[in-house]
Amino acid sequence: MSLISWNCRGLGNPQAVRDLCQLTKEKKPIILFLMETKCRKNKMEVVRVKLGFEGMFVVDPIGRSGGLALLWKDISLLEIQNFSRRHINAIVKEEGTGYSWKLTGFYGHPEWQKRHESWALLRHLRSYNPIPWLCVGDFNEITSQSEKYGEVPRKESQMAQFREALEDCHLGDLGFTGSKFTWTNCRQDGGFIKERLDRAAANSGWYHKFKRVDVKILAARTSDHKPIFITYSEKEGEFMQVKQRTKFEAKWLLDEGATDVLKRAWCDDTLGGTSVQVVQQKLEACKGALKRWNWQKHGNFEKAVKEKTQQLEIMQRNETVMDG
Known part of the structure; x- marks a missing residue:
């Protein structure tokens, strides 16, 4: 099963609707949560039919x-519980199992x-209906x-309240x-900013229910926010993909x-806060810098090896056919 969460920044123009149709056609989500639609129900009904x-x-x-x-795809899949300008709360009912979990689309x-x-x-x-819970959306805040x-660092108090x-x-x-990063202000000058404002979070009940979960950040379409594509499965023996870890390589x-x-990451003087917070930020900066450096230096090589391996496999299959 899968779902998409996207701050689409308005569906008032035909191009935005076409891009949304293409997105759902490619990914085939069974649930779709949209924010900043800027459309009333009658307009969204037209979009629903198209999708x-x-x-x-x-x-x-x-x-x-x-x-x-x-x-949502199946009319019996989901039941709305409550809502506000900032959220839609629903119960998702798994077909055939009778199992239910809570989905919150949050803005x-x-x-x-x-x-x-x-x-x-x-x-x-x-506090409402404490069952397995998945919360997705644009939280408009970062955790670190x-x-x-870009620009000045976020206030630690703001991030702490979110955490x-x-x-x-x-x-x-x-x-x-x-x-x-899921959002950018799209500026081309020194005021360029990008942040991870959109995410998916779950409690332990939901986390342990689904044995495989994959959260992908997709390419942006007619919006300054990128869609989040979440797939989940109850199949045993499948690895549940969580936050990527950066492992130090001896090489x-x-x-x-x-x-x-x-050295460059550690000596970054744009960080702020208490001495402990600065050290934490420096460690995060070093981890991110090493990860990007490793990808730039070795990522293309690994991709080339994969492509050559695939070509070799095709050649081997062709040789087998010719020998037969």
């Missing part, structure tokens, strides 16, 4: 801002001064400085593959380039 979904619940925008929509307040209201809402949702690139809300709700980040010690990368 081929049976069920839909819409929170209308106010004026020209906001708007949420939750769509954090765009104004940082009011984001505490979003964290209060999240805590309230935790490593989730932001505390996730901890209080027993929600753990499910990680990702693909681009780390890096033999390369002077790695030392230079670490």
